Amino acid sequence: MIQVQNLSKSFQNVQAVNDISFTIKKGEIFGFLGPNGAGKSTTLNMMSTILKSDTGTIHIDGKNSIENSKECKHLIGVVPQEISLYEDLSAYDNLLFWGDLYGIPSKILKERIHTTLELIGLLDRKKDLIKTYSGGMKRRINIAAALLHHPKVLFMDEPTVGIDPQSRNHIFEVIETLNKQGITIVYTTHYMEEVERLCDRIAIIDSGKIIAQGTQSQLKELVQTKESIQFEFDFLSEANVNQLRKLLSYTMTQNKNKLLVESTVKELSNVITACNELQLSIKDIQLNKVNLEAIFLNLTGKQLRD
Template sequence: MENILSIKNLKKSFGENQVVNGLSFDVNKGDILGLLGPNGAGKSTTINMIAMLLDKESGDVLFDGKDVQKNNIEFKKSLGLVPQDIAIFSDLTAYENVKFFCSLYGIKGKELKERTKDALEKVGLWNRKDDFPDSYSGGMKRRLNIACSIAHKPKLLIMDEPTVGIDPQSRNNILEVTKELREEGTTVIYTSHYIEEVEAICSKLIIMDKGIIIEEGDKEEIKLKYKKQGLNNLEEIFLSLTGTELRD
């Protein structure tokens, strides 16, 4: 598999608290990588450093073999980010929201309209395109958030707990959209507190705790490895490695 993202010895401290401590891993093109860990494991800090929203203390982030800091404009055009907190404008319609965020990547005219429509159709909101987000349910707002993040067709999409507190219909839509994006060539880093989501969509896993990687690899190979130790599913594996349940 061709590598798209390389993280090398990434570190970040807040005061005396070492949140990320020498993290190194690779992401291959076409992967849906599940990034798992208990609260405080360093997942969001790692994601924010990769996305250049947070300065790293040391280490390197390489995208397509190039340092993202030296090629930040090219990298940002290739990146989509779905944050934990919904980031949409309440005074713009759904269509206007997606069109605005897509236009930030230099997309104009007919192509801008086509990509806006395509993104809204993917998340099942085209029939509500002229409505304002305040009229949406929580799940619909999260789906709109995703549409805003994918309209420019990113090569790498980071999804930070995109299904927190939403209805089953919206959760299923988000999982299906994520798999569809992968089939279209998008590489995904996905954090979640739901084992069933990881089972449904992730091909690779990284389990973090206290700022370091404690397990990583192909999802099925990890399950097979721990099955030999009497652990029958990812939930039991996670509990054994971290001492906590994933949803704690």
């Protein structure tokens, strides 16, 4: 659906995007994960024809985004990070305005506004002014505006910034519904739990470069870190550890009264049972999961939100 080759963009002396390439399949949710300033928004702005790249090519549904800019714009919907709504207009009037810009005939537009407001759960608030809406509700209308012309691809730039958990979950449900309808979605965020829930494939981006890309399982295979459980005991002797090794087949590393066991959370009960058999008093348990945050740290040497 989307092919990006050797894409670069600089602003004065800052290299915002540095020679990145990737492919997005039709019907998938593709996520860009990286900290603020990593190049996510710049990449999305070039893909949506808002920005012109310095080098590289972008093809959407087989069409070059520079040579066929008008056709590509009809294929895509853009949900910007900023709220692009008129505060003193109702939600319905905002959508009338944006739909008219797309050139949608009046009768069809009214039907689409009704359907879209129903999808995002705000049909009953359609006549209320945007300035009376919560941040999460505004974000949902922002999404609605990008859907009126029935795009094949939806670009979403950090659509959950600054909203409450309930509104965030509602947006997730809308995204999942749209994807089931066949819309290809490109999603940027610095929240690893969002891409873990939503995305089929993920590109980890930092300082303008794609560090790694693939499914979650493929990304986990790139790093040496394994899932582990750290136990802290009131007292732990070397003899205790040897006894545990006889009962369990996991790799174990002792550090005074702490024991690092290389096993998954699913096997936690096995370790606890063995500790109880040996009458070992567990003081604390810490789960070390191999999630995207850990992968980002492993690949870049820094925290995702640094």
